Every structure is written in C-alpha cells, then in structure tokens.
Amino acid sequence: MPVTLRTSVPIPLTDQAIATHFVSFSGFSDGKEHIAIIYGAPEEQDTPLVRIHSECLTGDVFGSQRCDCGEQLQEAQRLMAVQGGVVLYLRQEGRGIGLYNKLDAYDLQDQGMDTYQANEQLGFDHDQRNFAPAVEMLVALGLKRIRLLSNNPHKADELLAAGIEISERVDTGVYVNQHNAGYLKAKVDQQAHRIKLPISAKSVDSQ
Ligand SMILES: Nc1nc2c(ncn2[C@@H]2O[C@H](COP(=O)(O)OP(=O)(O)OP(=O)(O)O)[C@@H](O)[C@H]2O)c(=O)[nH]1
C-alpha cells in the first residue's frame, strides 16, 4: 500500500508571513506519525528546498546544546519563510533509539564514549534510522526533484537510491558550542558529515 496524503491543515507559525500547512499521511509501515510542514507552494517550484529532520525533543523543543538539531531546524524555518520548502519531520528520536535510550547514551558519553560507541554499547546500531518514510512523503507530495538541506551524505545517498533526484546538497550552518563539539567531531570523523568545524573544535575528543 503506498503512503497517501491524509489531511493538510493550515497552521500559521510565529513570525512567518508565508502560509504553512501541516500534512499528515496514511500507510507508513512503521506506524509512526511522521509529518510534513509545507512552506508556501513547493509543488510549484522546480527544485524546492527540503529538510529531512529527525526528531530531537531535547534540541528542537528545549534548545539542548548537546547537539545542533534545534539550530538546524530554526535555520530551515528561516530559509523556508523566504523561499518556501518542506520540512519532513521524522519521528525517529535519538537516531531511532528513542528518547530514554538517548538519555542513557548521553550518560555513557559522559563516561567517555562517543555518540556512536554509546549506541552500540546499548545494543543498537550506530544509527537506527530509516529514511523510507521521507521518500514516501516526498512521493505522496509529488516532489521527486529537490534541494536537500543536510550535512549528512548518507541521507542524500538513501534518497538517490530510492529515485529522488537531488539537484543540490545545501549544507546547514555550523552550530558548535562547548557542549556539542565532540559530538560534531564524531559526525565528521566517522560519518563524513559535511560540517566545517573551526580548528578549536577539531582538537576536542569525539563524543
Ligand atoms: N542516539 C543518539 N542520538 C542522538 C545523539 N545526539 C543527537 N541525537 C539524535 O540524532 C538525530 C539527528 O541526527 P544527526 O546525526 O545529528 O544529524 P543528521 O540528521 O544525520 O544530519 P543533518 O541532516 O546534517 O542534521 C536526532 O534524532 C537526535 O535526537 C546521541 O548522542 N545519541
């Protein structure tokens, strides 16, 4: 059964003049409530900007500085307020391990492990995410050619393998601070994320 559109509801957002709609879907195989936030009319653009964002309650909602998720989401919103686009918000908290396990993983990182080792210590893959729901949402929305706002090359690879054309890979800004420097370094060193870290951050331990 293909994933299909369920409802599209206008939800005006603070400080945004552009029309925004929250779109729900039917038929996700993982049973989760993934959501698309539509800015303007991306279906009328040749190559709309798309941000595939994995849920991060700590960063997205509360502004945690242990990661860069909150800033990346705000950047996506700022860009899309001007040029339109789509945020695909995937309910894959903690790279797919869930919130409580992510907090356990933070505990292990405070004992010296890096973000990927901590996942494995807890019995998970280093990254448990599945980007098929993002592809399914793009197809249901009729968007097969996009500009992808992400530093993660694996996301782009998975979209390409699923037949989505990426006309441009747009890197996000670099949001480094004293609490997330090790985490960002691990993403660069181990997963080839395209984050240009300042030299001071390159010298910290991976976390
Ligand atoms: N398991 C685990 N998940 C984390 C940790 N820090 C952040 N996350 C989760 O990681 C996800 C974001 O993934 P990242 O690897 O930071 O970035 P990305 O989405 O792959 O890449 P970008 O598109 O460039 O943002 C969110 O679901 C966060 O909740 C951590 O230390 N452990």
Ligand SMILES: [Zn+2]
């Ligand atoms: Zn985060």
